[in-house]
Amino acid sequence: MNAPKLELRQGQSLVMTQALQQSIKLLQCNSIELREFVEQALEENPFLAQDDSEAGDTSEAAQETPRTSENDEPREADFSNDESFPSDMQADESWDETASIDADYMRYEHRSGDHSADYDGDDTCGIEDNPSSGVSLREHLLYQLHMDVQDSAKRIIGAQLIDMVDDAGYIKDDLAPLCEMFGVEMPEIEETLALLQNFDPVGICARSLSDCLSLQLREKNRLDPAMQKLLANLNLLGDARFDELQKKCGVDKEDLRQMIAEIRELNPKPGSGFTHEISQTLEPDIFVRRLNDGNWHVELNMGNFPKVMVNKRFYKKVTSETRNKKDKDYLSEQFGTANWLVRALEQRAQTMLKVASELVKQQDAFFRLGVRYMKPMTLKDIAAATGYHESTISRVTNGKYLLCPRGTFELKYFFTSALARIQGGGEDVSSQAVKHFIAEMILKETPDKILLDDDIVELLKERNITVARRTVAKYREAMGIASSPKRKREKQGAL
Numbered sequence: 001m002n003a004p005k006l007e008l009r010q011g012q013s014l015v016m017t018q019a020l021q022q023s024i025k026l027l028q029c030n031s032i033e034l035r036e037f038v039e040q041a042l043e044e045n046p047f048l049a050q051d052d053s054e055a056g057d058t059s060e061a062a063q064e065t066p067r068t069s070e071n072d073e074p075r076e077a078d079f080s081n082d083e084s085f086p087s088d089m090q091a092d093e094s095w096d097e098t099a100s101i102d103a104d105y106m107r108y109e110h111r112s113g114d115h116s117a118d119y120d121g122d123d124t125c126g127i128e129d130n131p132s133s134g135v136s137l138r139e140h141l142l143y144q145l146h147m148d149v150q151d152s153a154k155r156i157i158g159a160q161l162i163d164m165v166d167d168a169g170y171i172k173d174d175l176a177p178l179c180e181m182f183g184v185e186m187p188e189i190e191e192t193l194a195l196l197q198n199f200d201p202v203g204i205c206a207r208s209l210s211d212c213l214s215l216q217l218r219e220k221n222r223l224d225p226a227m228q229k230l231l232a233n234l235n236l237l238g239d240a241r242f243d244e245l246q247k248k249c250g251v252d253k254e255d256l257r258q259m260i261a262e263i264r265e266l267n268p269k270p271g272s273g274f275t276h277e278i279s280q281t282l283e284p285d286i287f288v289r290r291l292n293d294g295n296w297h298v299e300l301n302m303g304n305f306p307k308v309m310v311n312k313r314f315y316k317k318v319t320s321e322t323r324n325k326k327d328k329d330y331l332s333e334q335f336g337t338a339n340w341l342v343r344a345l346e347q348r349a350q351t352m353l354k355v356a357s358e359l360v361k362q363q364d365a366f367f368r369l370g371v372r373y374m375k376p377m378t379l380k381d382i383a384a385a386t387g388y389h390e391s392t393i394s395r396v397t398n399g400k401y402l403l404c405p406r407g408t409f410e411l412k413y414f415f416t417s418a419l420a421r422i423q424g425g426g427e428d429v430s431s432q433a434v435k436h437f438i439a440e441m442i443l444k445e446t447p448d449k450i451l452l453d454d455d456i457v458e459l460l461k462e463r464n465i466t467v468a469r470r471t472v473a474k475y476r477e478a479m480g481i482a483s484s485p486k487r488k489r490e491k492q493g494a495l
Helices: 018-028 031-044 060-064 137-148 152-163 176-182 186-196 209-219 225-231 234-238 242-249 253-264 312-320 325-362 364-369 379-386 390-397 431-444 453-462 469-478 484-493
Strands: 048-050 098-100 107-110 286-290 296-300 308-311 401-404 407-410
Touching: 018 031, 018 325, 018 390, 031 048, 031 308, 031 325, 137 152, 137 186, 152 176, 152 186, 152 407, 152 431, 176 186, 186 431, 209 225, 225 234, 225 242, 225 253, 234 242, 242 253, 286 325, 296 325, 308 312, 308 325, 312 325, 325 364, 325 379, 325 390, 379 390, 431 453, 431 469, 453 469
Parallel strands: 286 401
Antiparallel strands: 048 308, 098 308, 107 296, 286 296, 401 407
16 A cells, blocks of 8 residues: 655646736727727726827828727837736836837738738637627627528628618618629629528518518418519508509408408518617728739728827826835736736737738738639638637637728638648639539529539539539528529429
8 A cells, every 4th residue: 555645746737817818808809898998997097098199190091981080090100119918917117107009000011922010929818708788680680690601701791781781670772882892793692682581580681661571471471472462562552542452462352451461460670679779880990902013901990999008107106105015015006907908908909910911811812803712711720820829810800890992891701611622623712612603503504404413513523623412402501592403493483
């Protein structure tokens, strides 16, 4: 039997200090949450103050987006003296008289795939801290978009369509500008709209009252030819011209009365059931614009980055007049916290710029040619190029928006899976590109020649893309495209 003994062992472990947790929280905050966090820190910390220095020259990207004040304009920045985060929260006597973050103009120019924003950042990983809030109609629809639509191209188009939904739940704006914005044809926009119209609540994203009621009646399996004629003549119903309605619908008086009763049970404003909060104007975190030489210019919207400064002179004055040790410890802690916050905000800005720059570099084809040319890209790809952990990339891209000539997009929409081409066939192709090819093939099929899933597999092979039949079926179902027998019945019935 072994006797009891004492042993000394060394080991390493990751400790989630308060500073690390706060760094993670700052990184994943969107612009609104960041402002709220900094405003609270300004109220609680006596050594923090807002930097109200005046703005400098206006950039072209800044002119493309409305600003609330001149202080939102980008200006020059200098990070040549960048240092790592302090290891503790104690006062640092090496700071200048007034330490501040004045990173008012950070930029990156994509030139032949080369990085000019070459700086490192500590990786952070740990507990997710997503603040909860009331769900708006937009949030409700975006959640369904992320859950039900796997095609990243359709996600991008769908998010733009959701932003066009009014309080009543309708999309009444012209869809034609979206074709130029995304570099696609109108059938693809309409196909994405049809996916959104299957979302909850029933009748959402309709283009008109008639469409809204049609969607709800179809859900109840009550959209027969007579009801379709009634919906096409709602103006007669509004004028109480029931005799004309009977003739157009081909029904008697009793049937018409029942049909009208069914319509009155429907909800003409499916979006009204949600509590509509005061809408916040979406301000992009990243600006991307094309230079005259064809390269991409990437910069941060520093209007979304609160500027704070640490008043060391006030700290020295207060501590020199304080004799109580407990009070001195409190002042030292607050001063260290203020220093940390300034550094943390600077580090957040640098991390976002580096990640966004690499994203633009890897998705160059999307920005030049449109959504169908989006390359397969994962968090791991950006992590490998930037040196950050995948969890850091996830936090940076979630809830952050990019403004480019094609519109405003959330950074996470640029990530999509990849499918390998046939050996020797060149680069991999993104899953969204394969879905686009499938939809394009089905759109061109004729009633007497409906494509089977096996036929689509062979046609993709001609494009040097190899996929299994079950993969084609999965992609087809994800896009809301019916099976070949059902498509055949629908197209032959339409003749």
